[in-house]
Amino acid sequence: MLAFYRRLYPFKSLFTWLNHEHAPTKLFTHREFAFTLQGDVYLRYNSFATPDDLKKQVCAYNPTRFEIGPVYSARPRDKKTVRDAAFSPQLRELVFDIDMSDYDPVRTCCAAADICRRCWQFIAAAVRVLDRALRDQFGYTHLLWVYSGRRGIHLWVSDREALELTDEQRRALVGWLTVIQGGKEMHKKVNVRVGGKSLPPSLAQAYKMLEPVFHELILEDQDVFASEERWQALLHLVPDAVREKLKNAWERDPHRASADKWQNVLDEVDAWKPPARHAASQTQTPAAIKEDIVLQYTYPRLDAEVSKHRNHLLKAPFCVHPKTGRVCVPVDPRTIDRFDPGRVPTVHQLLRELDAAAPPAPSGGGETGEGVGGDKVTAAGEHHADWERTSLKPYVELLDRHARGLMEETRRAKQKMDLSW
Amino acid sequence: MISRRELQATSKDAKPGVVQTHSKYPFRLNFYDRPPVEEITIEQFETAALDRLRVLAEIESCFARNRTFEEMGKVIVGIWDKYLPLHSSTAHLERLEEERRKDHIGHFVLRLAFCRSEDLRRRFVKAETTLFKLRYQSDDHNEREKFLKSRDFDWVVASPEEIQDLITPTSYDPASKSSTYYKVKWTRVPDLVEKRKVVLKGGMAYVPAAEQASIVYQEFQRHLEKDLEATAKALPRLDEDTRLIPILDNLSKGFQAGISSEWAGKTEGQEGLTADMIDEMAYKHYPACMRNLHMALRRDKHLKHFGRLQYGLFLKVLGLSIDEALAFWRKAFSTMQDDKFNKEYRYNIRHSYGLEGKRANYAAMSCQQILMSHEPGSGDSHGCPYRHFSADNLQSALLTMYSDHGLTSQDMPEIMHMVKQKHYHVACTRVFEITHAHQGVKKGEGVGGGESVTHPNQYAARSRELEKKENGDGDVVMQG
Numbered sequence: 029m030l031a032f033y034r035r036l037y038p039f040k041s042l043f044t045w046l047n048h049e050h051a052p053t054k055l056f057t058h059r060e061f062a063f064t065l066q067g068d069v070y071l072r073y074n075s076f077a078t079p080d081d082l083k084k085q086v087c088a089y090n091p092t093r094f095e096i097g098p099v100y101s102a103r104p105r106d107k108k109t110v111r112d113a114a115f116s117p118q119l120r121e122l123v124f125d126i127d128m129s130d131y132d133p134v135r136t137c138c139a140a141a142d143i144c145r146r147c148w149q150f151i152a153a154a155v156r157v158l159d160r161a162l163r164d165q166f167g168y169t170h171l172l173w174v175y176s177g178r179r180g181i182h183l184w185v186s187d188r189e190a191l192e193l194t195d196e197q198r199r200a201l202v203g204w205l206t207v208i209q210g211g212k213e214m215h216k217k218v219n220v221r222v223g224g225k226s227l228p229p230s231l232a233q234a235y236k237m238l239e240p241v242f243h244e245l246i247l248e249d250q251d252v253f254a255s256e257e258r259w260q261a262l263l264h265l266v267p268d269a270v271r272e273k274l275k276n277a278w279e280r281d282p283h284r285a286s287a288d289k290w291q292n293v294l295d296e297v298d299a300w301k302p303p304a305r306h307a308a309s310q311t312q313t314p315a316a317i318k319e320d321i322v323l324q325y326t327y328p329r330l331d332a333e334v335s336k337h338r339n340h341l342l343k344a345p346f347c348v349h350p351k352t353g354r355v356c357v358p359v360d361p362r363t364i365d366r367f368d369p370g371r372v373p374t375v376h377q378l379l380r381e382l383d384a385a386a387p388p389a390p391s392g393g394g395e396t397g398e399g400v401g402g403d404k405v406t407a408a409g410e411h412h413a414d415w416e417r418t419s420l421k422p423y424v425e426l427l428d429r430h431a432r433g434l435m436e437e438t439r440r441a442k443q444k445m446d447l448s449w
Numbered sequence: 450m451i452s453r454r455e456l457q458a459t460s461k462d463a464k465p466g467v468v469q470t471h472s473k474y475p476f477r478l479n480f481y482d483r484p485p486v487e488e489i490t491i492e493q494f495e496t497a498a499l500d501r502l503r504v505l506a507e508i509e510s511c512f513a514r515n516r517t518f519e520e521m522g523k524v525i526v527g528i529w530d531k532y533l534p535l536h537s538s539t540a541h542l543e544r545l546e547e548e549r550r551k552d553h554i555g556h557f558v559l560r561l562a563f564c565r566s567e568d569l570r571r572r573f574v575k576a577e578t579t580l581f582k583l584r585y586q587s588d589d590h591n592e593r594e595k596f597l598k599s600r601d602f603d604w605v606v607a608s609p610e611e612i613q614d615l616i617t618p619t620s621y622d623p624a625s626k627s628s629t630y631y632k633v634k635w636t637r638v639p640d641l642v643e644k645r646k647v648v649l650k651g652g653m654a655y656v657p658a659a660e661q662a663s664i665v666y667q668e669f670q671r672h673l674e675k676d677l678e679a680t681a682k683a684l685p686r687l688d689e690d691t692r693l694i695p696i697l698d699n700l701s702k703g704f705q706a707g708i709s710s711e712w713a714g715k716t717e718g719q720e721g722l723t724a725d726m727i728d729e730m731a732y733k734h735y736p737a738c739m740r741n742l743h744m745a746l747r748r749d750k751h752l753k754h755f756g757r758l759q760y761g762l763f764l765k766v767l768g769l770s771i772d773e774a775l776a777f778w779r780k781a782f783s784t785m786q787d788d789k790f791n792k793e794y795r796y797n798i799r800h801s802y803g804l805e806g807k808r809a810n811y812a813a814m815s816c817q818q819i820l821m822s823h824e825p826g827s828g829d830s831h832g833c834p835y836r837h838f839s840a841d842n843l844q845s846a847l848l849t850m851y852s853d854h855g856l857t858s859q860d861m862p863e864i865m866h867m868v869k870q871k872h873y874h875v876a877c878t879r880v881f882e883i884t885h886a887h888q889g890v891k892k893g894e895g896v897g898g899g900e901s902v903t904h905p906n907q908y909a910a911r912s913r914e915l916e917k918k919e920n921g922d923g924d925v926v927m928q929g
């Protein structure tokens with residue numbers, strides 16, 4: 029791991045992404061970093077003046093991973109010496125965490141911590157829906173998606189307005205985006221039609237994106253309704269009369285394919301007449317029943333707690349997952365369908381690549397700007413560009429492109445301020 | 450047995466305070482942009498604040514008891530009519546200006562008292578915003594419109610084209626298609642966003658006219674949060690006025706205890722209550738604090754100073770005459786010689802009835818006073834069991850006192866949870882409800898009309914009232 033931190037980890041890129049400009053600001057210096065060391069030692073409230081300092085400390089601790097927290101009103105490392113009232117979280121990227129294990133009731137290829145290209149499509153669908161919602165509805169533009177190294181994906185939103193959200197506003201935003209609710213004991217987990225018969229516009233948009241996913245992924249690829257346990261779960265989502273009828277039919281013909289079972293559901297639900305004065309008849313229309321089922325099987329399943337609080341810590345991009353050895357790399361949402369978690373480089377593979385590659389080119393030229401802290405002579409900066417000679421390169425470049433967008437935004441904001449004076 | 454120092458009524462120091470001028474209140478609703486700057490006496494300062502505190506404390510206790518907003522409205526309207534009436538401009542009352550001035554002053558005094566810690570600020574903002582909501586909803590329609598026009602809420606009415614683009618494609622809610630939408634940054638209406646009651650586009654929330662009030666509430670809350678933080682920063686300067694400090698301290702303590710009491714001054718107990726009726730009275734009608742004192746008195750044949758103080762005044766308000774009180778205490782201290790009793794106790798009992806010394810009519814202690822003054826020591830029996838007992842002792846004491854009245858160990862987790870949250874009066878209220886369930890008291894009804902217990906005598910009086918009603922009803926059934 030130490031070699032990975034010393035030679036490959038892109039500290040400079042991480043810095044510009046968090047800091048939004050070249051000279052360190054509070055966005056970096058007042059930022060909490062937390063380290064997890066070997067033997068589960070957990071060190072909180074670290075902070076650093078420069079990316080070089082961060083690198084030195086990381087190399088000294090050689091942590092199994094490190095996490096990024098909020099920007100506090102004082103430097104986190106001074107926490108013990110400032111009054112409690114003077115130490116509170118001020119700014120924080122809006123973050124999301126989607127974990128594949130939340131999809132266990134609706135996937136058949138893998139379970140628990142496992143993930144493959146096939147069930148990655150659930151994540152891909154979630155990314156498309158959330159990415160679109162956050163851009164269209166909330167107007168955010170600086171979204172960084174990061175593979176978590178094992179079975180999930182993180183999202184970091186770095187727009188200035190997102191950084192400034194209070195916990196109350198974060199909770200509200202999560203509430204707006206949350207559709208799947210209720211634990212194991214709750215059959216119907218989609219209840220979004222308060223007040224109107226049709227889906228709210230934001231969810232109608234999501235439904236349009238998810239309906240094809242339901243067909244391709246749930247019915248065809250995963251064949252979710254093959255096992256009795258799974259088709260029984262489906263029948264809990266249709267009216268009693270329909271359930272009885274289909275239960276009998278499917279028990280007699282257990283090998284009916286998922287797509288055929290779904291066609292049965294559609295036919296029966298369409299033919300079904302809600303009983304007059306039925307309490308739920310306001311929201312229980314055939315269309316609503318179908319839409320809610322599609323959403324329940326495909327809508328993004330968020331770990332809401334992660335997003336609600338400014339002081340929640342989240343693993344830094346480019347850390348290594350301790351179980352898989354895979355690097356938590358940024359992912360381009362536009363090509364998310366083609367992303368294969370199994371082909372993400374592992375730390376061992378990267379170090380082998382580095383050994384096999386030619387020795388570093390003589391210093392100077394285009395690389396200078398990439399040196400940590402801009403100073404190529406420091407020990408920390410020595411191996412700064414080694415990642416360029418490994419398969420980590422495209423991922424670091426993705427983060428750099430993203431960070432350049434943020435720097436451009438900061439530059440424009442400053443210019444505007446200058447003009448307004 | 451009662452020292453003068455303990456009971457002296459709050460001194461009405463009428464020297465003018467520091468705060469000064471301004472006096473136009475065109476609206477019933479107020480965003481409290483500017484502090485009152487006219488001359489205010491210390492007495493006005495204190496009364497305005499205490500009366501407002503009663504209302505806010507009741508709002509807090511409504512939250513603690515999980516009341517719906519509608520239920521809360523009913524409870525609070527009754528209380529603000531009493532302490533903080535605020536009529537609409539159409540009422541043309543002479544006292545209109547005075548009412549609004551009191552509202553204005555009370556709000557700002559409490560800001561001073563509650564800006565000091567983050568917890569107090571948070572609770573104050575929640576209670577004040579709720580009070581504002583309740584008033585907003587009860588406001589005269591025209592007057593409210595005028596109020597809304599008087600401020601810049603920074604909302605834009607969305608154009609018909611915008612609405613058509615956003616709403617029509619899915620015919621989301623046909624009824625609202627034709628109505629007005631206000632456009633604001635979504636972060637200003639988080640409550641509506643959370644419940645998906647708006648349409649979002651590019652970070653702007655389109656708020657249907659029916660939800661317009663939410664923008665106003667959020668604005669009120671945001672405004673108050675900001676001002677409180679500023680006040681907290683400025684407060685050290687105010688601390689130099691030493692007259693205000695003890696008042697502000699008491700106010701914030703009162704809020705923590707959950708006050709609101711009209712029982713302090715009352716002496717309307719039962720006619721013909723005699724010393725030998727007290728045991729039965731204690732068994733049937735006492736709240737835990739008094740039951741505990743009574744049990745200690747019977748067990749030890751004695752009570753220490755503050756115990757006698759707390760219990761003696763309670764008995765007075767309960768309706769025990771001076772002669773019966775003397776008889777009660779004489780019998781209770783059964784191991785004591787007449788001589789000692791006459792010398793050391795008789796005078797104090799008569800004093801507490803206003804028959805000696807400065808002949809003041811001393812009030813019985815409210816829950817707030819019991820909770821906040823004279824922390825009981827190890828040999829003491831006074832205080833509030835919900836607050837001053839350990840969790841184990843409280844549970845077994847409550848079961849000893851009330852299992853005959855329907856309290857069971859199954860009720861304990863709920864009660865102990867309230868205690869843990871420091872909602873002592875709420876726990877006591879819940880015990881009242883449980884032990885009077887057989888007389889038809891339902892959860893949430895409290896000591897009548899949803900009110901929480903705020904005074905031991907209020908508890909006992911309500912309990913006796915329920916018994917009387919039950920017996921009365923019983924008679925009717927017998928005749929029928």
Ligand SMILES: [Zn+2]
Nearest residue numbers: 137138144147
């Ligand atoms: Zn899989």
